[in-house]
Amino acid sequence: MEALLRWAAELGVSDSPTAPSPSSCLGRSLLIADFPDAGGRGLAAARDLRRGELVLRVPRAALFTSDRVMDDDPGIASAVANYRPRLSSIQTLIICLLAEVGKGKSSNWYLYLSQMPTYYTLLATFNDFESEALQVDEAIWVAQKALCGIRSDWEEATPLMKELGFKPKLLTLKSWIWAFATVSSRTLHIAWDDAGCLCPIGDLFNYAAPDDENSSVDEDRDDMMHQETNKMLAQTDLDSSDRLTDGGYESANEYCLYARKRYRKGEQVLLAYGVYTNLELLEHYGFLLSENPNEKVYIPLDLDLYTISTWPRDSLYILPTGHPSFALLCSLRLRTTPTNRRKALSHHIYSGSLLSVENELEVLKWLVKKCEETLQQLPSTIEFDESLLVHLCNLQNSTSCIIGIDEPIFEREFAAFFRSHGFELDCSIHSKLPVHIQRSLERWILAVQWRCSYKRTLTKCIAHCISLVHELSLQQNQQ
Numbered sequence: 001m002e003a004l005l006r007w008a009a010e011l012g013v014s015d016s017p018t019a020p021s022p023s024s025c026l027g028r029s030l031l032i033a034d035f036p037d038a039g040g041r042g043l044a045a046a047r048d049l050r051r052g053e054l055v056l057r058v059p060r061a062a063l064f065t066s067d068r069v070m071d072d073d074p075g076i077a078s079a080v081a082n083y084r085p086r087l088s089s090i091q092t093l094i095i096c097l098l099a100e101v102g103k104g105k106s107s108n109w110y111l112y113l114s115q116m117p118t119y120y121t122l123l124a125t126f127n128d129f130e131s132e133a134l135q136v137d138e139a140i141w142v143a144q145k146a147l148c149g150i151r152s153d154w155e156e157a158t159p160l161m162k163e164l165g166f167k168p169k170l171l172t173l174k175s176w177i178w179a180f181a182t183v184s185s186r187t188l189h190i191a192w193d194d195a196g197c198l199c200p201i202g203d204l205f206n207y208a209a210p211d212d213e214n215s216s217v218d219e220d221r222d223d224m225m226h227q228e229t230n231k232m233l234a235q236t237d238l239d240s241s242d243r244l245t246d247g248g249y250e251s252a253n254e255y256c257l258y259a260r261k262r263y264r265k266g267e268q269v270l271l272a273y274g275v276y277t278n279l280e281l282l283e284h285y286g287f288l289l290s291e292n293p294n295e296k297v298y299i300p301l302d303l304d305l306y307t308i309s310t311w312p313r314d315s316l317y318i319l320p321t322g323h324p325s326f327a328l329l330c331s332l333r334l335r336t337t338p339t340n341r342r343k344a345l346s347h348h349i350y351s352g353s354l355l356s357v358e359n360e361l362e363v364l365k366w367l368v369k370k371c372e373e374t375l376q377q378l379p380s381t382i383e384f385d386e387s388l389l390v391h392l393c394n395l396q397n398s399t400s401c402i403i404g405i406d407e408p409i410f411e412r413e414f415a416a417f418f419r420s421h422g423f424e425l426d427c428s429i430h431s432k433l434p435v436h437i438q439r440s441l442e443r444w445i446l447a448v449q450w451r452c453s454y455k456r457t458l459t460k461c462i463a464h465c466i467s468l469v470h471e472l473s474l475q476q477n478q479q
């Protein structure tokens with residue numbers, strides 16, 4: 001890592017507005033640190049940071065882009081040019097990445113590439129067992145579709161990679177998936193290439209979901225009160241607090257990243273890569289958040305509900321609090337209204353107003369029934385999943401294969417998992433789990449965590465609706 005920090009400093013990467021020291025690009029605002037519960041390797045504040053402060057500058061010369069690789073290697077450029085109209089920008093960046101990996105130590109990017117993760121847990125890396133463990137059809141479909149798209153991109157690009165003389169290992173689907181996952185989870189947006197760029201050091205920031213802006217505004221007010229005695233500093237704070245983004249490619253030909261809130265020394269500095277549900281985080285980045293303010297849970301709905309109003313399909317969901325989205329509630333109210341009254345009442349419905357106690361009770365009871373049915377159709381209960389997770393985490397943290405489960409119901413799950421890897425479950429094995437099984441276990445845990453969170457949201461929705469039904473029924477009885 002030290003060699004990478006030195007190499008990046010030579011290219012002008014710096015964690016301060018001034019030039020970096022020759023020995024490291026970090027140390028003034030940021031430090032590399034490990035955050036086992038929030039993304040693993042990441043960047044910590046080297047000192048207290050103010051909101052909006054510049055924390056990292058990465059000049060264009062240090063950005064890994066398709067253009068850059070092709071400018072440096074005319075062989076790749078001319079081969080890609082022959083295939084260009086048929087290749088997407090992502091396929092091109094993947095080919096450039098694999099080409100540089102194939103060069104080994106002679107690649108200009110060797111120090112950077114050798115610090116990349118060796119494996120990923122994006123949905124596309126899930127095998128059939130792991131995908132099935134998601135249980136919800138929509139999620140299984142997203143996993144299968146992701147792999148299908150990647151496989152077809154790989155098939156299209158294979159003749160070109162053969163032409164470029166790639167080693168057999170780099171021609172495999174496994175290598176392509178690794179490169180795809182690298183591009184998906186580590187690129188930053190740039191205006192001139194849809195595939196984005198790989199940004200050395202900048203790609204070490206872990207993710208936090210975008211906050212509610214109000215909390216940051218309060219924090220800024222606090223900051224300013226403490227800094228009243230130092231007007232100059234307060235002025236700088238005021239300017240920088242206007243900045244709403246975490247960063248971007250700026251006119252000075254460098255990628256600039258800013259602290260989006262106040263950080264105390266040692267705290268992890270996080271970036272908001274975008275607004276994602278947990279399924280999207282799994283698909284594009286291979287992780288999920290236990291508390292995701294942007295989570296949306298979709299339940300199977302009858303077709304007429306999608307067509308009854310102009311609300312888009314993806315606006316009909318349940319929030320992590322268990323409350324139905326505004327659009328879902330309005331659509332249900334509309335559907336529960338007699339057809340001949342819908343037009344007259346539509347302005348009422350679209351404004352979000354409750355139509356009548358009877359209508360609302362019907363809507364809430366329908367939602368309860370739908371959530372209960374959805375939960376019943378899934379192969380396991382939330383209680384089972386939570387206990388399974390405990391066993392899975394025990395196995396993950398244990399130094400041997402001993403599972404230590406005496407409940408047949410869990411033993412069956414584990415037997416199926418081991419069988420999917422061509423192993424028979426043998427509780428007497430004392431050796432460590434083979435690496436490929438440890439990784440598969442990691443993905444299995446992610447799948448079970450995801451389905452647990454899905455089921456928890458539906459359970460909350462049922463409780464929320466039942467409590468409203470009680471309230472409304474009381475009101476009705478009092479009238």
Ligand SMILES: C[S@@+](CC[C@H](N)C(=O)[O-])C[C@H]1O[C@@H](n2cnc3c(N)ncnc32)[C@H](O)[C@@H]1O
Nearest residue numbers: 038039040041185186203204205206207285287
């Ligand atoms: C841009 S990289 C961040 C640096 C990465 N931790 C590393 O060691 O290279 C993005 C990846 O970090 C991990 N990650 C980022 N934020 C996370 C979080 N809040 N929780 C868990 N994993 C996270 C995921 O594996 C994600 O694909």
